Amino acid sequence: MAELLADKRSPNTCRAYRKDLQDFFSTMAGEELSQGLILQFLQLDRFTALSIVLEYKAHLIQRGLAEATVNRRLSALRSLVNYAHQVGCCDWTLVGVKGEKVIKYRDTTGISPEQFKRMLQQCDSQTLRGKRDYAMLCLLWDNALRRGELISTKIQDFDPEGKRLTILGKGRGTQRESVALTPSSIAAIEDWLTARVESGKGGPLKPQDPLFSSLNRGTVGRPLHPASLERIVRLIAQQAGISKRISPLRLRHASITAFLDASGGNIRTAQRLSRHAQLETLQMYDDNRQEMQQEASSILANLRK
Template structure:
């Protein structure tokens, strides 16, 4: 079984654990719990938890390791987590990185409790998260630069109809790629010019957003290129040889944006999220700085995020830095 020695590390006493090198051998129950998270979160949590076990065991974790970790008492388990956090701090990991590791371990414990395999809790009073200074790169492209994509989209082709609708929707409703990747035909209502979108992760939270008539027409024209549609069919599908007919994934949307923008001659490396940044920045101009209106558009829970876009757009910090610098540094009595 797994125990803690006097140095606070895990040791293996008796029994032979089946180590499958190179693979994450978490229990199927835990993997089922983990599937409630978005794919990127799944991969991140699995990798973070793997390194947590590797730090103590010096090998790949097994199903038995996870089960035995869940079976520890509260003091022992939280001592391990605190030792791991101290290791991350001493090795120079960034605060945000350390917090991601702690979030993964906290989720592992939560999953164990949900499965009735773990009786203790993550001690948040003893194991505090690191303070993080947030930085958001909200740089994007201007509307004139973005409009170059429509010069290279061929509206006489099915692919062109799809891409035209996608690029209009990305900009005008500043949607996230994960939101577009979840859309079904039944989520689109042409008569009311609305679209039902689902939030990040795998939750069922949804909201209805209004569409500009031109955007609604473009989506309708794209759907008109397809046959025998059902409400459960994906709204946007792949058209390449290997994936034709399958729902566009987040990675697929990223690839489309990158390729079309490169073909349009946009020099900045573009992504769905950079289009979102660009649209939000342009919306701030159109709303004359009314960040609350823009918050309704972007659906950010925290209005301070919008203020970061405002500062990036107007470069308030640089403006004041230049004014302050102009007032100092001059020698009063040069020799």
Template sequence: MGDLTRLPDGIAPVGLAAALPLDRIQEGLIDAFLASRKPNTVAAYRRDLEDFRAFVASRPEAAAYADSVDRVARELLALAPGQANALALGYRASLDARGLAPATINRRLAALRSLVQLGKTLGLVSWELEVENVDGVAYRDTRGPGRDGVKAMIAQVQERSDAKGVRDTAIVRLLHDTALRRGEVVSLDLEHYDPAAATLAILGKGRSQREPVTLPDATRAALDEWIEVRGRHPGPLFFRLDNAGAGGGRLTGAAVYQLVQALGADLGIRTRPHGLRHAAITSALDATNGNLRAAQSFARHRDPKVTMRYDDNRADLAGQTAKLVAED
């Protein structure tokens, strides 16, 4: 949830919500729900809530009030608990029928649950949505391009001696060697690097504060080389490069996706930035003989079950068990 003490104009802090007229609280519900969230999160939640609105609009009995996300949200909270959960169950079934990935379905259900939870916090309802997530059996391949594939990508980009080659080498190493997400990489400023301690202060997924990540020697050397080319002026650690080599604004996540995808394509490898993270976590499990605690710390997974998926895919535990069963 966002910081509910920073609600938009017209909405009082949580402790004073009951003192406001009900219609004023309802009118600002979506703004309150999105308040203080990161821009990418706001955009994702808006898409998810718009998808729910479209689902509601497809139902003849509800189409009359499905003209906006705000109104659909108010009407959802006006339902009885059983009606609201039945509606959410129907929505989950429609998402599944559309063939959406479990992660997408669960994110959209989480948006609805969070919205209702805010309504409960503000005293608009006394119930919660109890619709459960779908089973994430379709969890994507966690192996990535593999250690050899990553080494080939690094070797290829190092063949370039220009500023872009130096920059991209540092980026690929950060994505793999420290398992950073591309959003974590592009959000870095020069001030977030401590060369004396060899650490980067990264803003992890779902975190509100930066946390230090220690760089291996090879990664640190690649980053130091880029900073020598970049210069030590404040601002984004990684920026776009024009033909003259000058900075052209902060590098975007889309640009990082494109450069990794292009590097892989040149080698006949189909990959993306998160694939380098997958390869790193799998390598961490290999190097530690399946030490889940160490791998979870390295990957910065909040839920150990996520790390366990990597270990299952790495060792193909299901396949090994099937073989034992077949040979019994």
């Protein structure tokens, strides 16, 4: 189990993987996840193991779980069994266990540029916290950064002279990539760092320190927790009078959609901005932005008048 988890680079992936396996064993065996329980399962004969997994799949469906959740939990089991098969711990796989068909759709709605401007206006430029939050919002919008990309950056990753920021992108392993910064983002980051030094909070700055640190008592100077960034963005949106629940991911969606609107649907450049590996993902943003299905339905409705 430990060896398999070590192959999962993201802490979030490790937590989700362990949670999915725990659900399987607690559901089908009524016991907590353990090394002994895993070995007991892997040592079953193929017919018995497949029967148990298929029964578990039926149980997930009966619980009313979404198809994507069912498939993710089955995928966790397949990964476990495949790894065990590779190292010689079992002589069968779960190739015959198929997942549920999922219609690909992603809600890419976010907020308008005008609403985002209202969010920026909520950041008090006279306070240390306001300067930090303003700089983070600028990066989230201008560079469509993911939550993890923002909170994992260090001071040494910020290059104001070269106008670049080095980030650890999603699915890149340990490989880091450089993104270009806008003058306004650079100014906001420099303003935050200067104020941070002058405040004396967290001690002298070091290159390895987080670019955006916590300002809460007891955690000053430490990296922002993902939940903290989520809370900061949500509260600022509420203060701006935005009723929709806003998160860093929603801001990323909003910035990509806003760029597509402003550029007339330049998907290729949008891919450079968003750093999506698949152009197909950007196509979903563009389709949602243009409401193509509604346009087609309207044309058909006019034809029957």
